[in-house]
Amino acid sequence: MPGAERRPARRRRKDMLGLRGVTREEITQILETAARIRAVNRRKVKKVPTLRGRTVVSAFFENSTRTRMSFDLAAKRLSADVLGFSASSSSTRKGETLMDTARNIDAWRPDALIIRHPCAGAPHMLAKAFPWSVINAGDGIHEHPTQALLDMLTMRDHLGELDGKRVAIVGDVLHSRVARSNIFGLRTMGAQVVVAGPGTMCPRKLESLGVEVRHRIDEVVEDVDVIMMLRIQRERLGRAMMTGVAEYAGLYGLDTDRLARARPDVLVMHPGPINRGVEMTPDVADGDRSVVLEQVSNGLAVRMALLYLLLGEESGDARNG
Amino acid sequence: MVDDNNAGRTLGMTAGEVQRTIRRLAIELVERLGDPSSFVLVGVVTGGASLARLLADEIGRVEHCCPTVGSVDITLYRDDLYTGLEKPVLGDTELPFEVGGAGIVLVDDVLFTGRTVRAALEELWDYGRPAWIKLAVLVDRGHRELPIAADFVGRCLATDRSDRVHVHFGDNGGVHIDSTAEAG
Numbered sequence: 001m002p003g004a005e006r007r008p009a010r011r012r013r014k015d016m017l018g019l020r021g022v023t024r025e026e027i028t029q030i031l032e033t034a035a036r037i038r039a040v041n042r043r044k045v046k047k048v049p050t051l052r053g054r055t056v057v058s059a060f061f062e063n064s065t066r067t068r069m070s071f072d073l074a075a076k077r078l079s080a081d082v083l084g085f086s087a088s089s090s091s092t093r094k095g096e097t098l099m100d101t102a103r104n105i106d107a108w109r110p111d112a113l114i115i116r117h118p119c120a121g122a123p124h125m126l127a128k129a130f131p132w133s134v135i136n137a138g139d140g141i142h143e144h145p146t147q148a149l150l151d152m153l154t155m156r157d158h159l160g161e162l163d164g165k166r167v168a169i170v171g172d173v174l175h176s177r178v179a180r181s182n183i184f185g186l187r188t189m190g191a192q193v194v195v196a197g198p199g200t201m202c203p204r205k206l207e208s209l210g211v212e213v214r215h216r217i218d219e220v221v222e223d224v225d226v227i228m229m230l231r232i233q234r235e236r237l238g239r240a241m242m243t244g245v246a247e248y249a250g251l252y253g254l255d256t257d258r259l260a261r262a263r264p265d266v267l268v269m270h271p272g273p274i275n276r277g278v279e280m281t282p283d284v285a286d287g288d289r290s291v292v293l294e295q296v297s298n299g300l301a302v303r304m305a306l307l308y309l310l311l312g313e314e315s316g317d318a319r320n321g
Numbered sequence: 322m323v324d325d326n327n328a329g330r331t332l333g334m335t336a337g338e339v340q341r342t343i344r345r346l347a348i349e350l351v352e353r354l355g356d357p358s359s360f361v362l363v364g365v366v367t368g369g370a371s372l373a374r375l376l377a378d379e380i381g382r383v384e385h386c387c388p389t390v391g392s393v394d395i396t397l398y399r400d401d402l403y404t405g406l407e408k409p410v411l412g413d414t415e416l417p418f419e420v421g422g423a424g425i426v427l428v429d430d431v432l433f434t435g436r437t438v439r440a441a442l443e444e445l446w447d448y449g450r451p452a453w454i455k456l457a458v459l460v461d462r463g464h465r466e467l468p469i470a471a472d473f474v475g476r477c478l479a480t481d482r483s484d485r486v487h488v489h490f491g492d493n494g495g496v497h498i499d500s501t502a503e504a505g
Contacts, residue, residue: 012407036411040397045447048397078397308397309408 015127015134016306018143019184027185030305031153037308038301040077051080054311057105058084058114060137061098061122066272066296067137067146071114074303080111080311102126111311115139133310135303141175146306147271148181150299151228152189154291157298158267159225163190168220169211170252171230171279172201178271179230183209196220197230197252217252221262228269229254229279245278254280259289267291333460333478333486333496342475343372346457347379349473350426354455357381357388360424362457365441366394366412368430371490372459376428388426391416398440414444421449426473430488432458435469460496462486 013026040048056075060068068084075082098117105113112133115123120142127134138144152162159165167186173179173195186193187210194212195202196219206213214220221227232248254268268280268289276282284290334342354360357380364373370392381387394412402408427441438456445451457473462480478498480486485499 033408033411036413037397039414043448048447049443050397050402311403 013310015123015136016145016310017123017127017134017136019145019148019181019188020143022145022185022188024188024190027149027152027189030149030302030309031156033309034149034153034298034301034305035156037304038298040304041297041300047077047079049079050308051075051078051111051311054080054111055108056080056082056112056114056307056311057108057110058082058137059101059105059116060084061087061115061117062138063088064116064137067116067299070296070299071135071137071146071303074300074307077300077304078307080307098122098125099129102130106130106132112307135306135310138177141177141180143181143184144177145181145185146299146302147178148185149306150295150302151178151182151269151271152185153298153302154269154295155226155267157294158291161190162186164192165226166192166194166224167226167228168224169193169195169228169230170217170220170254171197172232173197173206173230174201174203175233176230179228180209182228183211187211194220194224198248217254217258218261221254221258221266223263224266225263226267226269227254227262228271231271231273232275232278245275249278253278254284256281256283256287259284259287262289265289269295272296329500331498331500333498334476336489336492336494338476339459339488339490339494339496342459343375344379346459346473346475347376348383350376350457351380351384353473354424354426357384357386360426361389361391361418362426362428363391363393363416363441363445365427365429365437366392366414368488369428372430372488373428375490376457389418391418393427393441393444395437395440395444398444400436400440416445416448419449420445420451423449423451425451425454426457427454428457430459431486432456432461432469432471432474433464433486435465435467438469439467459488460486 040046058068058071072082072084110132112135113126114135114137116137117139120140122139123134123136136143136145155162169179169182183193194214195206196214196217199215202213202215204213266289268284270279270292272292274285276285351357362373362377364370373390377387377390392413392415394414396409396411429437455472458471459475461471461474461477464482480498481500483501487497489495
């Protein structure tokens with residue numbers, strides 16, 4: 001096979017389970033691939049034959065609409081065959097274990113599994129047990145790497161290199177897999193991260209992740225390049241976590257008054273879906289500093305890039321030329 | 322220029338020969354295709370894209386009218402993406418004209434197996450249905466694996482299947498053939 005010896009024989013990454021431990025070089029490669037591959041989404045024929053004949057299974061054991069649709073669309077734009085099931089309609093309702101479900105999926109010889117699961121570490125367990133690629137679409141309160149990658153791509157589009165940039169993450173950082181993945185990724189890329197939220201959601205121990213911890217949003221809005229508001233996850237919170245949604249909005253919500261004290265070119269981000277009037281007021285969510293919808297389209301690009309980079313094993317020795 | 326320290330490297334074309342051949346190809350293109358505004362040049366990233374720009378400049382000098390230039394990056398259309406090695410870096414596809422109905426000259430620096438041309442044709446079809454496509458290459462090194470032939474050829478070079486052909490444009494450029502069989 002001519003030329004093969006010129007290429008690095010480095011083993012490619014099989015899975016994307018989280019951003020902890022992923023190198024700066026790799027994150028840069030994913031973001032640059034995403035920035036290029038998104039041109040496909042602007043074409044008349046929004047499909048390339050790259051993953052023709054590959055099978056991608058998406059298994060969502062938690063409710064999700066946009067992440068799941070985004071992954072499905074990403075796989076389809078690359079010509080992969082996609083099939084999915086959700087916990088509500090599957091045999092997990094009948095008591096099947098995750099490993100049994102995975103063994104059944106394995107019997108169909110898939111090339112990749114995209115999994116969202118309420119238990120932290122579920123994707124890691126499957127990645128160890130099976131030969132196909134596993135992409136973590138959110139595991140408990142642990143990680144959600146594609147969300148952080150799309151956030152970083154959106155920041156890069158506006159700010160250039162992330163080195164030295166300052167990012168505020170506001171809300172329930174402790175229970176947010178979006179925040180954790182962003183913290184790992186942003187720190188690796190050389191950005192500074194400051195988190196702000198009530199003590200129950202932003203405990204001091206978060207400092208061990210290399211971030212600054214504040215307890216008032218007003219302490220962080222003024223000198224940052226990005227304000228990332230986290231969704232208040234009512235489904236994950238016990239009653240004791242906060243006194244009330246209205247009080248939270250008053251103390252930690254982003255409104256025009258607070259935004260007016262931020263840098264004029266600050267980026268306002270939110271992983272969606274937005275609780276309007278809670279994390280941010282409608283005029284901020286729809287305002288000119290909000291890049292929420294860019295995040296959604298970059299999500300598609302990042303997921304296409306990951307599928308392109310992760311999928312593939314030996315299937316012939318044909319060379320281009 | 323020739324690197325004498327590398328025993329496996331031979332000179333296929335000098336920088337001057339490359340420049341003269343580009344000049345001849347440019348004249349041949351307008352001789353056979355007519356008015357430069359009636360066709361477009363689409364270079365295959367990266368070598369073909371450079372050649373397409375040089376051909377357009379040369380046509381502009383002769384005809385005082387430049388054809389439109391575009392580029393295709395065929396990475397997402399390759400047939401060898403699953404070799405288990407590092408994935409190739411993506412480039413840009415830029416087609417600043419309506420592909421449907423266009424007369425397209427596909428440009429590449431080296432024609433080898435023909436697989437790149439196949440991929441480029443497939444990609445162009447995803448943008449529209451061209452009126453016609455012709456193929457122009459600087460070097461035809463043989464060893465075709467598909468029924469593909471160039472309409473405009475700069476130079477045919479005899480190579481071994483395992484050789485690597487490098488094309489560099491500009492004053493210090495040229496075409497070099499690295500023979501892996503002899504190296505080391």
